Amino acid sequence: MLSPSTSVVAIRETVFSDLGNEVAILSLRSGRYFGLNPVGAYVWNLIQEKHTIADICSKVANVYDVSIDRCQIDMHNLLSELLAEDLIVVEATP
Numbered sequence: 655m656l657s658p659s660t661s662v663v664a665i666r667e668t669v670f671s672d673l674g675n676e677v678a679i680l681s682l683r684s685g686r687y688f689g690l691n692p693v694g695a696y697v698w699n700l701i702q703e704k705h706t707i708a709d710i711c712s713k714v715a716n717v718y719d720v721s722i723d724r725c726q727i728d729m730h731n732l733l734s735e736l737l738a739e740d741l742i743v744v745e746a747t748p
Contacts, residue, residue, distance in 0.1 A: 656730050656737075658708035661745040664701045668741065672699075683740055693718060694732055701742060707733065 667682040675692035677699070690698055696717065700710055711725040720728075736742045 655746065656707060656733055656744065657746070658706065658711070658726065659747045660707050661704050661747060662701050662707065662710070662733055662736075662742050663704040664698065664736075664742055665740065670698065679741065681739065681741060686739070688739065688741065693728075697729070697732060704745075706747070 665681075665683070668679050669682065670677055670679040672695065675695060677690045677695035679688040679690070679698065680686075681688070693714065697710060697714065700713060707726070707729055711722055711729055714720065714729070715722050715725050733742065733744075737744060
C-alpha cells in the first residue's frame with residue numbers, strides 16, 4: 655500500500671508539541687499519546703501538509719545524510735506505524 659508515489663498527510667484530530675528535537679502527539683480520536691524521535695519529529699512536521707513518500711525521503715536524506723534506499727525502508731516502517739495508529743491518511747497515486 656505504501657510506495658514512493660503514495661501521498662501522506664497527518665490527520666487534523668491531533669494535538670502535538672515539539673519537545674526539543676522530539677515531538678509528543680495526542681490523538682483526539684483514541685485519546686492515546688505517542689512520541690517520536692528527532693527524525694520522526696521532522697517527518698511529522700513535514701506531513702502537516704500532504705507529501706509523497708519519495709518527497710519525504712528526499713528531504714530526510716538531505717537533512718540526515720542517509721541513503722534513499724535506507725530512508726525508504728525506515729519511512730515505510732514509520733508511516734506504517736502512524737497509519738496503524740490512525741494518525742495519518744494515505745492516498746495511493748496511479
